[in-house]
Amino acid sequence: MTEHDERRDDTDAAPDYDIAAIAAKWQPVWDEMKPFATDDPADKRPRKYILDMFPYPSGELHMGHAEAFAFGDIVARYWRQRGFNVLHPIGWDSFGLPAENAAIERGINPATWTYENIDEQKLNFRRYGVSFDWSRVLHTSDPEYYKWNQWLFLKLYEKGLAYRKESWVNWDPVDQTVLANEQVLPDGTSERSGAVVVKKQLTQWYFKITEYADRLLDDLNQLEGSWPAKVLSMQRNWIGRSTGADVDFRVEGSDRTITVFTTRPDTLYGVTFMVVAPDSELAAELAAGSTPEVQAAFADYLVQAQKNTEIERQDATRSKTGIPLERWAINPANGERIPIWTADYVLADYGHGAVMAVPAHDQRDLDFARAFGLPVRVVVDTTAPVTGALQVITEEMLAEGPPDPVSTGEALTGDGRMINSGPINGLSKSNAISKIIEQLEAAGTGRAAKTYRLRDWLISRQRFWGTPIPIIHGADGELVPVPLDQLPVVLPDTEGLDLKPKGKSPLAAASDWMTVADPRDGSPAQRDADTMDTFVDSSWYFLRFLSPNDDLEAFSVSEAEKWAPVDQYVGGVEHAILHLLYARFITKVLFDLGYVSFTEPFSALLNQGMVLSEGKKMSKRSRKGTTFTAEVDKHGADALRLTLAFAGPPEDNINWEDVSPAASAKFLARAFRIASDVASAPEVEWKTGDVALRRLTHRFLADGPALAESLKFNVLVARIMDLVNATRKVIDSGAGPADAAVREAAEVITIALSLFAPYTAEEMWSRLGYQPTVALAGWRKADPTLLIEDSIVAVVQVDGKVRDRLEVSPKISSDELEKLARASAGVIRAIGDREIVNVIVRAPRIVNIATRAS
RNA sequence: GCCCCGGUAGCCCAAUUGGCAGAGGCAGACGACUUAAAAUCGUCCGAGUCAGGGUUCGAGUCCCUGCCGGGGCACCA
Numbered sequence: 001m002t003e004h005d006e007r008r009d010d011t012d013a014a015p016d017y018d019i020a021a022i023a024a025k026w027q028p029v030w031d032e033m034k035p036f037a038t039d040d041p042a043d044k045r046p047r048k049y050i051l052d053m054f055p056y057p058s059g060e061l062h063m064g065h066a067e068a069f070a071f072g073d074i075v076a077r078y079w080r081q082r083g084f085n086v087l088h089p090i091g092w093d094s095f096g097l098p099a100e101n102a103a104i105e106r107g108i109n110p111a112t113w114t115y116e117n118i119d120e121q122k123l124n125f126r127r128y129g130v131s132f133d134w135s136r137v138l139h140t141s142d143p144e145y146y147k148w149n150q151w152l153f154l155k156l157y158e159k160g161l162a163y164r165k166e167s168w169v170n171w172d173p174v175d176q177t178v179l180a181n182e183q184v185l186p187d188g189t190s191e192r193s194g195a196v197v198v199k200k201q202l203t204q205w206y207f208k209i210t211e212y213a214d215r216l217l218d219d220l221n222q223l224e225g226s227w228p229a230k231v232l233s234m235q236r237n238w239i240g241r242s243t244g245a246d247v248d249f250r251v252e253g254s255d256r257t258i259t260v261f262t263t264r265p266d267t268l269y270g271v272t273f274m275v276v277a278p279d280s281e282l283a284a285e286l287a288a289g290s291t292p293e294v295q296a297a298f299a300d301y302l303v304q305a306q307k308n309t310e311i312e313r314q315d316a317t318r319s320k321t322g323i324p325l326e327r328w329a330i331n332p333a334n335g336e337r338i339p340i341w342t343a344d345y346v347l348a349d350y351g352h353g354a355v356m357a358v359p360a361h362d363q364r365d366l367d368f369a370r371a372f373g374l375p376v377r378v379v380v381d382t383t384a385p386v387t388g389a390l391q392v393i394t395e396e397m398l399a400e401g402p403p404d405p406v407s408t409g410e411a412l413t414g415d416g417r418m419i420n421s422g423p424i425n426g427l428s429k430s431n432a433i434s435k436i437i438e439q440l441e442a443a444g445t446g447r448a449a450k451t452y453r454l455r456d457w458l459i460s461r462q463r464f465w466g467t468p469i470p471i472i473h474g475a476d477g478e479l480v481p482v483p484l485d486q487l488p489v490v491l492p493d494t495e496g497l498d499l500k501p502k503g504k505s506p507l508a509a510a511s512d513w514m515t516v517a518d519p520r521d522g523s524p525a526q527r528d529a530d531t532m533d534t535f536v537d538s539s540w541y542f543l544r545f546l547s548p549n550d551d552l553e554a555f556s557v558s559e560a561e562k563w564a565p566v567d568q569y570v571g572g573v574e575h576a577i578l579h580l581l582y583a584r585f586i587t588k589v590l591f592d593l594g595y596v597s598f599t600e601p602f603s604a605l606l607n608q609g610m611v612l613s614e615g616k617k618m619s620k621r622s623r624k625g626t627t628f629t630a631e632v633d634k635h636g637a638d639a640l641r642l643t644l645a646f647a648g649p650p651e652d653n654i655n656w657e658d659v660s661p662a663a664s665a666k667f668l669a670r671a672f673r674i675a676s677d678v679a680s681a682p683e684v685e686w687k688t689g690d691v692a693l694r695r696l697t698h699r700f701l702a703d704g705p706a707l708a709e710s711l712k713f714n715v716l717v718a719r720i721m722d723l724v725n726a727t728r729k730v731i732d733s734g735a736g737p738a739d740a741a742v743r744e745a746a747e748v749i750t751i752a753l754s755l756f757a758p759y760t761a762e763e764m765w766s767r768l769g770y771q772p773t774v775a776l777a778g779w780r781k782a783d784p785t786l787l788i789e790d791s792i793v794a795v796v797q798v799d800g801k802v803r804d805r806l807e808v809s810p811k812i813s814s815d816e817l818e819k820l821a822r823a824s825a826g827v828i829r830a831i832g833d834r835e836i837v838n839v840i841v842r843a844p845r846i847v848n849i850a851t852r853a854s
Numbered sequence: 855g856c857c858c859c860g861g862u863a864g865c866c867c868a869a870u871u872g873g874c875a876g877a878g879g880c881a882g883a884c885g886a887c888u889u890a891a892a893a894u895c896g897u898c899c900g901a902g903u904c905a906g907g908g909u910u911c912g913a914g915u916c917c918c919u920g921c922c923g924g925g926g927c928a929c930c931a
Binding site: 357721 | 865867
């Protein structure tokens with residue numbers, strides 16, 4: 001005690017709680033024990049796979065990492081306490097441009113920069129106390145990893161899902177590489193460099209993700225409730241399926257037919273002109289067959305249209321432009337001859353690059369028709385009733401009619417009944433749609449069709465630091481897959497290689513590397529100089545973690561059977577489309593190839609919010625913001641983790657100004673002191689036991705799992721605080737530290753705290769007399785007898801207002817409770833001379849007496 | 855323009871899913887300890903749930919309208 005008294009003079013808050021010393025003490029113990037290893041085949045525990053999106057090696061961890069990995073670790077540690085064998089691996093998404101740009105700047109190898117950064121992050125993670133299985137680390141830039149990336153590419157190629165085509169592509173003029181559609185922001189800039197993306201016509205490699213569009217869309221339904229609604233909605237929007245019909249229009253004076261996609265085939269009788277995209281082959285062809293004047297005008301218009309940036313083009317308020325092509329199409333429904341125009345409001349790469357214009361019922365077509373004085377014909381009476389049985393259309397109804405779109409400027413897009421439409425007159429919209437499709441199909445001039453916003457995934461990149469595409473270009477122009485036994489195609493040494501972006505892959509300049517024997521006959525051939533989009537790397541990495549050192553296959557099918565899919569995935573919403581869509585696609589491909597037995601890779605998804613400072617994302621560069629290292633130095637990893645977990649619901653943003661790591665450290669010291677106090681009173685008084693504290697402890701044990709499993713970490717922490725406060729009270733002014741209930745509470749607190757503050761909890765566990773590690777102590781089972789209250793307070797309301805409280809048995813009958821309620825003083829006073837009209841009894845909780853003036 | 859979230863004490867957040875508005879924290883006040891301060895400990899203070907209407911015995915919770923904030927989509931035929 002003397003030592004203790006001496007320490008009281010110390011300025012430190014809690015004499016024994018020195019988080020730096022505690023962290024230094026336990027980290028080596030855990031390194032030795034490897035409590036989070038998952039490679040024991042004899043382990044019979046049920047399994048969970050908990051994964052955070054693996055980081056890009058950007059050096060020191062930032063607050064966003066701290067938050068996401070805290071959440072993932074809480075979930076992993078929770079399931080371990082529940083007796084599960086938890087796979088919680090870490091790796092690095094280590095190919096990509098920042099390494100390459102840094103290498104160019106400093107004249108070093110991108111690998112040097114990359115692996116130095118990885119080492120730094122590894123140290124950060126260890127310090128942060130994240131419970132990774134360190135034996136499964138992978139880096140996508142290791143040949144041992146990207147070999148299997150190449151294998152995956154070849155599997156897709158074999159299946160016809162990887163192909164080359166020439167097309168207009170997104171070109172990032174800053175990074176000097178092409179980009180996939182998903183990597184271009186809605187404002188037409190690159191999500192990486194921020195540069196305005198331009199269009200270029202190039203031959204590139206694509207993955208045929210569109211072949212999976214329906215499954216990618218429909219399977220989202222399975223994820224309803226387990227994925228954030230926002231992500232589901234973004235993916236649905238991105239895939240953008242619309243259903244309708246393809247209709248073939250014959251071109252007058254030609255064998256050609258123009259097929260258009262429409263969601264409104266019911267309005268086919270209202271088509272008054274047709275519009276083709278200026279940058280489509282079709283437009284060029286139609287113009288070429290027209291007069292010289294039209295040809296000249298078309299050439300001008302095309303140049304003008306292509307000058308418009310994406311931003312200008314998307315401006316819906318921009319007035320319509322276009323020119324007539326002096327060509328004519330024949331409406332297959334009524335044989336009408338309609339003019340063909342070209343206009344840039346029609347997109348070449350959506351549908352068939354041409355639309356049938358129905359100005360009366362489509363706003364864009366109406367705007368165009370009004371601008372150029374084209375005819376407008378109403379074919380749907382949107383004022384006619386559409387519900388109930390089919391009605392005869394009366395004279396009055398026709399006389400009334402819908403408002404004229406030409407004068408109002410408003411297209412009639414609603415439902416209604418068909419008019420001016422020959423055989424489909426009188427039908428409702430949906431009936432007309434099916435009827436017209438039926439007729440078109442019978443006539444062979446149209447068919448039901450679906451179209452998507454989703455485009456195939458462009459995976460070629462003209463940069464160095466990525467996976468080489470395992471294809472050889474034969475002297476005859478044939479594409480020859482690199483034989484499997486020659487994988488990996490390893491990147492060349494950067495020695496003497498200029499990595500500066502110059503519009504084509506730096507690999508093309510590595511002539512020794514580029515020249516290779518054609519696998520067919522040994523004749524000289526060339527490698528493919530491009531590398532793969534790094535999103536290919538991350539589209540399957542969660543499977544590689546299952547057998548990360550396997551040099552015979554990409555991943556073990558039997559291990560995948562045991563562990564996958566991922567039970568809880570954690571990561572930022574910035575990948576709502578990109579990574580998550582690609583990973584879902586590749587998973588479905590692997591399913592079709594028979595490598596996995598599931599079709600969705602991530603059963604549950606948590607998008608953590610951002611950590612903001614002064615309203616802006618906290619970055620290493622922000623002036624006022626603190627850093628990961630500064631916070632861990634100052635308050636310890638535990639306090640930082642606890643702060644982020646306690647700040648609010650995990651999906652909400654955190655304002656750094658609203659939280660206090662100092663307060664978290666204070667709480668941890670307070671919790672720690674309970675363990676110290678209990679340890680200082682080793683003679684447990686088993687006969688006593690504060691029943692109220694035991695009730696609270698077991699209520700906590702009963703409620704905790706649901707809170708953890710619904711990811712309400714903030715509430716779970718609050719409940720631990722509650723239990724700590726109650727225990728403190730019993731120690732100071734109740735039964736004292738030797739009480740059995742206090743010891744029990746201290747142990748439960750320690751185990752619960754281990755999810756959030758592993759270092760502090762380990763030291764507490766040790767003081768309580770246990771061997772490490774508390775991480776495997778196991779969540780205690782709640783004693784059901786302690787969950788039943790002896791008596792509870794029933795509330796008695798009169799007209800919804802609380803008028804009395806009664807202490808009753810939880811097993812009280814409704815009749816008896818009502819009797820007590822009616823007799824209670826508060827009720828009698830409140831009722832006075834009013835008349836009781838109704839009594840609602842919900843035993844044992846509440847009685848509500850409804851009255852009225854008598 | 856369309857769609858989706860959210861709005862509860864000065865601040866961050868809870869509320870058994872329709873049953874007493876408060877679990878927890880921050881800030882604040884007071885007290886104990888101290889020569890004093892800090893730290894620590896203890897006690898206390900605090901909204902009737904954005905506004906209006908509806909359903910109900912009973913609404914923070916369900917429905918409608920509006921306001922405010924955040925997000926997604928948008929010339930996609």
